[in-house]
Structures are given as C-alpha cells and as structure tokens.
Amino acid sequence: MVNSSFLNDDGTITAIATAAGMGGVGVIRISGPDAFSIAQKITQVKTIESHRAVFSSFLLKDGQLLDKGLLLGFKSPKSFTGEDVVEFQLHGGPALLQTLLEEVLSLGARMAKPGEFTFRAFVNNKLDLTQAEAVSDIINASTKSAVINAANSLKGDFSLKINNLLKELIDIRMYIEACLDFPEEEIDFIEKGQIKAKIESIRQSIIDLNQIAVKGQIIQDGFQVCFVGKPNVGKSTLINLFSKEEVAIVTDIPGTTRDPVRASINLNGIPIKFVDTAGIRETTDVVEKAGIEKTRATIERSALVIVMLDDESEIKDYLNHNIFSHDMNIIWVVNKIDLSSKKAKVTHYENNPLVYASAKFNLGIDLLENEILKSFGLESFDTNEQLFSSRQRHLDALKQINNYLKKALETIEQPELVAEELFLAQKEMSSITGEFSTEDLLGEIFSRFCIGK
Numbered sequence: 279m280v281n282s283s284f285l286n287d288d289g290t291i292t293a294i295a296t297a298a299g300m301g302g303v304g305v306i307r308i309s310g311p312d313a314f315s316i317a318q319k320i321t322q323v324k325t326i327e328s329h330r331a332v333f334s335s336f337l338l339k340d341g342q343l344l345d346k347g348l349l350l351g352f353k354s355p356k357s358f359t360g361e362d363v364v365e366f367q368l369h370g371g372p373a374l375l376q377t378l379l380e381e382v383l384s385l386g387a388r389m390a391k392p393g394e395f396t397f398r399a400f401v402n403n404k405l406d407l408t409q410a411e412a413v414s415d416i417i418n419a420s421t422k423s424a425v426i427n428a429a430n431s432l433k434g435d436f437s438l439k440i441n442n443l444l445k446e447l448i449d450i451r452m453y454i455e456a457c458l459d460f461p462e463e464e465i466d467f468i469e470k471g472q473i474k475a476k477i478e479s480i481r482q483s484i485i486d487l488n489q490i491a492v493k494g495q496i497i498q499d500g501f502q503v504c505f506v507g508k509p510n511v512g513k514s515t516l517i518n519l520f521s522k523e524e525v526a527i528v529t530d531i532p533g534t535t536r537d538p539v540r541a542s543i544n545l546n547g548i549p550i551k552f553v554d555t556a557g558i559r560e561t562t563d564v565v566e567k568a569g570i571e572k573t574r575a576t577i578e579r580s581a582l583v584i585v586m587l588d589d590e591s592e593i594k595d596y597l598n599h600n601i602f603s604h605d606m607n608i609i610w611v612v613n614k615i616d617l618s619s620k621k622a623k624v625t626h627y628e629n630n631p632l633v634y635a636s637a638k639f640n641l642g643i644d645l646l647e648n649e650i651l652k653s654f655g656l657e658s659f660d661t662n663e664q665l666f667s668s669r670q671r672h673l674d675a676l677k678q679i680n681n682y683l684k685k686a687l688e689t690i691e692q693p694e695l696v697a698e699e700l701f702l703a704q705k706e707m708s709s710i711t712g713e714f715s716t717e718d719l720l721g722e723i724f725s726r727f728c729i730g731k
C-alpha cells in the first residue's frame with residue numbers, strides 16, 4: 279500500500295495544491311516542522327505571523343526573483359494538518375510552480391504523497407476518518423447534491439450521528455458488564471426489558487442511518503446504465519438525447535456503434551454514466567463481433583440495462599438466449615412508436631418495466647427517466663433531504679453493526695453473549711470514524727486522494 283510508508287513520518291512535506299495546468303493562481307503547500315524556516319528562506323520575510331497574509335517575493339537561493347504573491351502561515355496546532363503550515367499563492371504557471379516546488383524540496387522538504395496532508399490532519403485529530411473521506415469526496419463530487427452531501431460529512435454530521443449512537447451503545451455495554459462483574463446483583467426482569475428496548479432503538483437508528491447512507495453513496499458515486507439492443511434500434515439516438523449532444527454517431531446503417539460510447543448525465547442530481555453499446559446480433563464482421571463482446575462485458579458492470587426493442591415480441595428472444603443474468607435490473611423500451619399507432623406509456627413485462635417511447639421525437643422519455651430513478655428507489659428523491667456522502671465501507675460497517683445488534687437481541691437472556699455482540703458492534707462503529715482502523719484501511723483510503731490534499 280502506497281501510504282503505509284508515511285504512517286510514522288513527521289518530516290516536512292510539500293506539494294502543488296492546485297490542479298495541474300495553467301491557472302490564474304497556483305498554490306504550493308508546505309506542512310511540518312521546517313515549513314516556516316523554509317518559507318523564510320524563500321521569501322526573506324523575517325517573522326511570519328500566523329493566520330496573516332503577507333505580500334512577498336519568492337526567490338531562488340541565488341537571489342533570482344521568481345514571482346511575487348501571497349505568503350500565508352498557520353502555526354501549529356491551528357492549521358489544516360495540525361502542524362506548521364505555509365502556503366504560497368502565486369501565478370498559476372506549471373513551470374513557475376514546478377521551479378518553486380523544487381526550491382522548497384532543495385531546502386529540506388520532501389514531496390507529499392497523495393492524501394498525506396489530510397492524513398496528517400487525521401493523525402493530529404483535526405478530522406476523523408469520515409471527514410477525511412469527505413475531503414476527497416468534495417473534490418471528486420460531480421453534481422451539486424454530491425458537493426452538499428460531502429460538505430455535510432466534512433462538517434461532521436455523519437460522525438456526530440455515529441458518535442451519539444456509540445455513546446449509547448457503550449453505556450449499555452458498561453452496564454451489562456458491571457452486572458456481570460457483580461453477579462449477586464442480578465439484572466432484574468424490568469432492567470432486561472429496558473436493555474432490550476435500548477438495543478432495539480439503536481438498531482432502528484442504524485437501519486435509518488443506512489437508508490440515508492445508501493442514498494448518499496448513490497449521489498456520490500452514481501451508477502452505470504447501459505443501452506443494448508439490435509443494430510439500428512435507436513440506442514445512440516437515445517444516449518444523444520439524454521446527454522443533449524452528439525456523443526454517438528447515428529446513422530441508418532446497422533452496426534454503426536462499435537466501441538462503447540460513454541456520457542455522464544445528471545439525472546435529478548444523481549450522476550449517471552450512460553454507456554451506448556454495439557448492437558447485439560449474430561455477425562461475421564470481426565470488428566462488430568469484438569464490439570459485441572465489449573457489450574457483454576459492459577452489461578456485467580452495469581447497475582441497470584436498458585434494452586431497446588423494435589417490438590415487444592423481441593423480449594422472448596433475449597430471455598430465451600439468456601443474455602442477461604437472472605438478477606439483472608432491466609428496463610425494456612419499445613422505441614420508434616412514432617412509426618406505429620402506439621402511445622407513450624409504461625407497462626410491465628413480468629417484473630420489469632416496459633416503456634413505449636421514441637428517442638428521435640422525445641416521446642415517453644420522461645417516463646423512462648422516472649423508471650430509471652424508480653429502479654434504484656429514487657423516484658421520489660428529495661434533493662433537500664439532509665444527506666451526507668458515504669461509501670461502500672460505511673454501508674458494510676452499518677450492515678455488520680445491524681447483524682451484531684440483531685444477535686445481541688436474540689441472545690438477550692444471556693448477558694455474556696449480549697456484551698460480546700455489543701462489543702463487536704462498538705468496534706465496527708468506531709471503524710467508521712477511524713478510532714479503530716488498520717494500517718491497510720488507512721492506506722487504502724488515503725491513497726485515493728490527489729497529491730496536494
């Protein structure tokens with residue numbers, strides 16, 4: 279794991295904090311014990327006051343002026359990382375920033391690894407793990423809703439909910455353990471009832487939290503939806519309509535699309551990656567055959583498949599040929615209704631929706647959009663609902679906690695077992711905020727950051 283190496287390193291680190299490429303302003307960040315002394319050498323500012331911006335020169339060792347800009351110092355512990363931090367704000371030219379970065383490195387700092395600044399903030403208790411993850415989420419957010427959720431997590435909403443439940447859980451566990459230590463003071467019938475009720479209430483809160491977290495994760499990561507169907511059925515026309523631009527070539531020649539075409543679309547605040555694929559048919563054309571193989575691979579990776587049809591009678595062919603795995607999320611779409619007397623509507627084929635539409639004339643597409651959201655339980659999605667960014671890791675932990683609490687309730691007559699299950703639930707809860715976390719987990723989380731964060 280890339281990051282394990284920085285777990286016990288408190289040297290001075292630096293990186294260009296702004297995105298690669300040219301920009302009006304570029305930022306170089308330095309954190310660690312030598313941050314201020316390095317900055318003094320570069321700017322020749324004698325005393326750098328904390329939390330005060332100073333307009334200064336940035337110079338090389340031989341006195342060559344590189345640029346002028348803002349020098350900002352943050353004295354430990356009142357900084358993002360909790361260490362001494364300095365930021366240089368200068369013009370955002372890649373060569374300029376690189377030259378100044380090399381100067382900082384030559385004065386004793388080393389290059390920061392991805393996520394290392396945030397990792398230090400975590401180690402120095404400036405952020406807990408969910409907040410550190412939210413830093414990465416807010417940078418990677420692709421819609422406004424995702425930004426707001428990440429901001430809620432960063433502010434500590436998710437951690438607060440977990441910590442409150444953790445407190446309640448510890449209280450009950452302590453009480454049971456105390457009773458176990460003094461067996462002469464048996465837990466009486468009424469108390470048992472109260473313990474059970476408390477565990478039930480925590481479990482309900484975990485279930486509620488999980489529901490919010492699932493939505494948060496969908497908004498954060500979105501999901502992949504692919505279009506499949508016979509050549510010429512209108513798949514590319516549909517992806518172009520959704521993405522409001524010509525991402526795929528549309529012709530009346532069957533077999534036009536060969537490589538999968540991708541477009542990211544924001545549907546009700548949810549980022550969806552649509553993939554248009556090569557039409558499925560028996561073919562001897564080698565290139566088209568390769569395209570069809572890719573289609574199968576794309577179907578496997580998609581959370582939902584939209585199968586476009588010329589006629590509903592084709593559904594049986596797909597089912598007879600076992601094109602889709604048994605638990606695949608499918609929406610059938612009969613396209614080109616403008617050529618028949620069919621009306622735009624939604625019906626069902628077995629358990630899956632069947633939408634009648636026209637991609638070319640934008641008929642029934644609103645119904646299709648609604649069915650897409652519905653297939654993920656998001657049709658009545660309230661974008662004002664207080665959510666937070668969450669990840670698979672959080673969902674897995676919440677599921678585990680729920681299991682432990684369930685077991686605790688099942689063994690309520692045996693306090694030793696209840697205490698053990700509550701302890702496991704407590705450990706799992708603490709793993710969410712990072713109180714109990716392995717090096718591997720930390721490495722995995724922080725290595726996904728960009729450099730400079």
Ligand SMILES: Nc1nc2c(ncn2[C@@H]2O[C@H](COP(=O)(O)OP(=O)(O)OP(=O)(O)O)[C@@H](O)[C@H]2O)c(=O)[nH]1
Pocket residue numbers: 507508509510511512513514515516527528529530531532533534535536555556557613614615616617635636637638639
């Ligand atoms: N009348 C009518 N024509 C449509 C409709 N949707 C698509 N077409 C036409 O059907 C033809 C094929 O459309 P495409 O979107 O290229 O079809 P495709 O499924 O991507 O085809 P391949 O890439 O070859 O697999 C084009 O001439 C489209 O203009 C529709 O709703 N009504």
Ligand SMILES: [Mg+2]
Pocket residue numbers: 513514515526527528534535554555
């Ligand atoms: Mg196509």
